[in-house]
Amino acid sequence: MCFFIVLLFTFQSLAADETKFYVTRNIFHLGEESFAIFEMDTRSKYTIPKNSFSNSELTAVYAGVEENTTIVNFQVFRKRLLKFRIRALKHGTFFLPPISIEVNGRKFQPGSVQIQVLPRSQTAKSGNGSFFDRFFQFEGEDLPENADLRVLFQTSKKEAWVGEPIIGYFTLYYRDVRKPYFDRNPADSIQFPYFRSEVLSGVAVKVPDQVLYEGNIYDIAVYNKEIYSLIPLRPGEFHLGKTTFSLEGQLQSYFNVKTISTTPSKINVKNLPKYEGSFSGAVGKFKTHVKIKNDPNDIAVGDTLYLTLLVEGEGNLSAVSDPFSNVCKSEKNCAFRTTLYDTHRSWKFTELENSGYGFYSTARFEYGIPMTKAGVWKRDSVNFAFFNPDNASYQNINLEIPQVNVSETKQNSGHGDSLKEKRGNENSSWTNPFLYFGFLGLILLIFWIRFRSRNSDGDWVSLENIPWVFSIFALPTLKELDLRLGSKRGLVLKQSLLSKGISEPDASFLANLSRTETNFVEVLARLNSDQRKSLLHISKRILKKLKEEDR
Numbered sequence: 001m002c003f004f005i006v007l008l009f010t011f012q013s014l015a016a017d018e019t020k021f022y023v024t025r026n027i028f029h030l031g032e033e034s035f036a037i038f039e040m041d042t043r044s045k046y047t048i049p050k051n052s053f054s055n056s057e058l059t060a061v062y063a064g065v066e067e068n069t070t071i072v073n074f075q076v077f078r079k080r081l082l083k084f085r086i087r088a089l090k091h092g093t094f095f096l097p098p099i100s101i102e103v104n105g106r107k108f109q110p111g112s113v114q115i116q117v118l119p120r121s122q123t124a125k126s127g128n129g130s131f132f133d134r135f136f137q138f139e140g141e142d143l144p145e146n147a148d149l150r151v152l153f154q155t156s157k158k159e160a161w162v163g164e165p166i167i168g169y170f171t172l173y174y175r176d177v178r179k180p181y182f183d184r185n186p187a188d189s190i191q192f193p194y195f196r197s198e199v200l201s202g203v204a205v206k207v208p209d210q211v212l213y214e215g216n217i218y219d220i221a222v223y224n225k226e227i228y229s230l231i232p233l234r235p236g237e238f239h240l241g242k243t244t245f246s247l248e249g250q251l252q253s254y255f256n257v258k259t260i261s262t263t264p265s266k267i268n269v270k271n272l273p274k275y276e277g278s279f280s281g282a283v284g285k286f287k288t289h290v291k292i293k294n295d296p297n298d299i300a301v302g303d304t305l306y307l308t309l310l311v312e313g314e315g316n317l318s319a320v321s322d323p324f325s326n327v328c329k330s331e332k333n334c335a336f337r338t339t340l341y342d343t344h345r346s347w348k349f350t351e352l353e354n355s356g357y358g359f360y361s362t363a364r365f366e367y368g369i370p371m372t373k374a375g376v377w378k379r380d381s382v383n384f385a386f387f388n389p390d391n392a393s394y395q396n397i398n399l400e401i402p403q404v405n406v407s408e409t410k411q412n413s414g415h416g417d418s419l420k421e422k423r424g425n426e427n428s429s430w431t432n433p434f435l436y437f438g439f440l441g442l443i444l445l446i447f448w449i450r451f452r453s454r455n456s457d458g459d460w461v462s463l464e465n466i467p468w469v470f471s472i473f474a475l476p477t478l479k480e481l482d483l484r485l486g487s488k489r490g491l492v493l494k495q496s497l498l499s500k501g502i503s504e505p506d507a508s509f510l511a512n513l514s515r516t517e518t519n520f521v522e523v524l525a526r527l528n529s530d531q532r533k534s535l536l537h538i539s540k541r542i543l544k545k546l547k548e549e550d551r
Contacts, residue, residue, distance in 0.1 A: 019044070019103050021110035023086070023096070030091045030120040036060055036113075038082040040103055042067060046082065047102040053084075057094040058115060060084040088117040147177035147255075148216070151223075152263045153241020159268045160232055163283035164389050165316045165359045167349070168197075168230045168240060169205050170223035170262065172247075173213060177255075179221055180247045183488045185259065187499050191242040194269075196231045203227045203349050225486040229349070229359065231316055235271035239264035248492050257491055272387055275394050280323060282386035284315010284361070288397050292404065300407045301374055307338075307367040309399065311384070314352050317345060317361040323384050323399065324367060342366035371406045378403035474536045475521060481539045482519040484546055489514045501545060506538045 018041070025034035040046065051062040063083040084099060093116045100109035149172070156167040172182050184190075190197075204224045210217055223245075230240065242264045249255035272283075293306040309324070311317060324338050347361040371377065381398040388395050488496050493514055497507035513523050513535065520539070524532060 019108050021108075023113055023115070026114065027116045027118065028088075029118045030088055034086045034115070035063065036084040036086055036096065036099060038084075038101055038108070039079050040082075042078045042080050044080065044103050045105075046080075048082070049100065049102065053097040053099045055094075055097045057089055057092065057117075058097055059087045059089070060097055060099050061087070086115065088115070091117045091119045093117075148175045148218070149173070149177065149180070149247060149258070149260060150218075150263060151182065151245045151260060153265045155230070155240065155265045155267055157267070158265075159270065161270050161283060161387070161389050161392075162232050162235055162272055163281070163316055163319060163387070164232065165283075166230050166232075166267075167200075167205070167357075168192075168228040168265070170226065170241065170245070171207065172221040172223065172245075173211075173218040174221070175216060175218050178250055179219065180249050180255070181489055181492050182221070182223065182245050182247045183486065183492050183496060184223065184226065185244040185246055185499075186496055188244045191264070192228075192230060192240050193238050194232065194234045194236065195238070195240065196233060198229045200227045200229055200349050227349075231318070232267075232269040235269050237266065237268050239266055241265055246492055246495065248490065257495070273392070273394075275385065275387075277385060278383070279385050279387070279394070281319030281321070282311070282315065282317050282384075283319075283389060284313055284317075284359075284386065285388055285390065286311055286313030286315065286317070286361075286386050286397070288312075288384060288399055290399055290401055292402055294404075296402070296404050299371060299404050300409050301371055303371050303406075305369040305371055305377070305404065307369065307401070309365040309367070310362065311364075312360070312362040314358055314360055315386075315389075316359065317347070317363040320363055322365065324365070324382060339368045340365060341368050374406050374408050376403055377406050474524065474532065477536060477539050477543065478520045478524060480543060482521060484543070485510075497542065500549060502542055506542060509534065509538055510542070 020039040021037070022039070023034055023036050028034050038046075048062055053060045061084060063085040066081045066083070067078060082101065086096070088094070093114065096113040096115055098109060100107055102108065152171050152173060154169060154171055157164075160166050170184070172179070174180065205222045205227060207220050207222055210219055212218075232238075241262055244259050244261050246257055246259050248257045289308075289310040289312075291308055293308055294303070299305060311320065311323070322340050322343075324340070342364075343366070344364045345362065347359050349357065350360050352358050352360065379401045381400050384397045384399055385394055386397075387393075485493060485496075490511055494507045494511035497510065498504065510520075513520070520535065524535065527535060
């Protein structure tokens with residue numbers, strides 16, 4: 001048994017020390033470059049004896065280190081990548097010079113690797129360099145010659161009615177290149193002519209991994225940071241989503257930041273047919289509920305009857321103002337004198353009854369109606385008309401208002417006494433001794449934290465130095481920062497922050513920290529105390545600046 005345990009730990013140690021070697025491109029044109037990559041576990045300790053290795057045909061120069069995170073079946077694998085840039089002096093077939101490094105005190109040298117260098121391509125040229133290359137002061141790569149990158153704006157429908165909500169989102173189409181980082185240029189507005197637009201929160205669109213477009217197979221990635229709800233305001237043919245995106249190559253396919261214009265989506269908006277009568281403005285499929293909030297057995301002359309009208313269903317209710325507004329307009333002595341004292345609207349993008357996805361809307365209207373005489377109070381039903389896009393026709397619902405018996409005086413005379421008794425019980429609850437002990441314990445906890453926060457000289461120390469207190473204050477701020485910045489990393493992140501008025505030191509600080517982790521909450525775990533404080537203070541300044549711009 002002991003032998004088995006020793007063998008198991010030995011195997012784990014060997015697995016942690018495993019080092020891999022590969023070349024990103026074994027065939028490339030003269031004037032272009034490839035990378036030799038050493039891949040190892042992040043816990044491994046490494047040493048690079050020489051920064052460059054060369055023979056008469058090829059040169060491999062150290063180009064920096066990065067960390068890569070991969071999630072497979074909900075298991076996280078983190079790898080450290082050492083990069084060597086391969087440059088050729090002439091075309092032909094050669095062997096890579098013997099590159100070696102030390103991993104955990106042992107020398108690691110891969111076997112012979114053959115490289116084929118083709119004659120110089122007419123389109124091969126050097127660019128200004130990517131963020132990584134400029135950081136290490138090496139010449140960067142251009143976008144590969146055969147790479148095809150497009151950003152398309154897509155909508156859930158190509159035809160819609162005026163007032164019918166649809167979904168719009170951006171997708172990246174790419175082929176012959178690894179998926180790059182991409183983000184919308186914040187300095188360039190999005191064109192949604194004659195549409196009301198709103199960014200949906202907590203919504204992600206799923207699409208196939210590949211699609212046939214214009215005769216070619218493309219890989220697809222959705223820009224889930226911005227999913228839009230769009231409501232057409234007038235009929236016509238429109239092109240939606242014209243703007244620009246910034247793209248930058250990831251590891252093993254680096255290229256300079258490239259700005260491309262989006263391909264807009266063409267949509268045809270149809271006008272609603274004419275309707276003889278009072279149209280509510282609702283577009284979709286809806287149902288209604290009317291109920292009385294009072295006790296129907298305890299309504300007397302002089303009381304106010306409170307009614308609630310709820311309209312809900314699939315579609316758009318933003319144009320509905322007051323379904324009872326047309327009642328009794330022509331009658332002088334109308335008993336149905338309503339006062340609309342409160343309204344509430346909400347809608348959300350969710351799964352609908354037909355297993356599809358769309359908007360579920362609710363509109364609630366609160367009314368007050370004075371009771372002026374005794375007897376049976378009853379009003380006729382009110383018509384509520386909405387347009388159903390599925391069958392392209394109008395539908396009507398009769399809003400049935402319940403009847404009530406209005407008495408001369410209050411029937412429940414003990415109602416006031418019971419109300420006083422209830423309030424008395426509520427007040428007496430504050431005399432509960434457990435509340436006093438709980439309040440006293442809270443005060444003692446605050447004083448204990450202050451006492452523990454003194455340093456050796458007796459001065460007060462910031463509560464940020466207490467790890468668990470710091471986490472309480474820092475994590476909500478960093479989560480909000482991750483939500484606002486999305487997937488931007490490196491130079492794309494820095495350019496985005498600078499365009500929003502963030503100072504260059506703050507933008508550079510976040511850009512440098514974001515090169516290895518997927519979000520700033522993970523970054524926090526590897527920082528020391530001073531770095532954590534700097535990250536928190538800079539994050540607060542940036543969030544304050546972004547919130548000011550939103551206003």
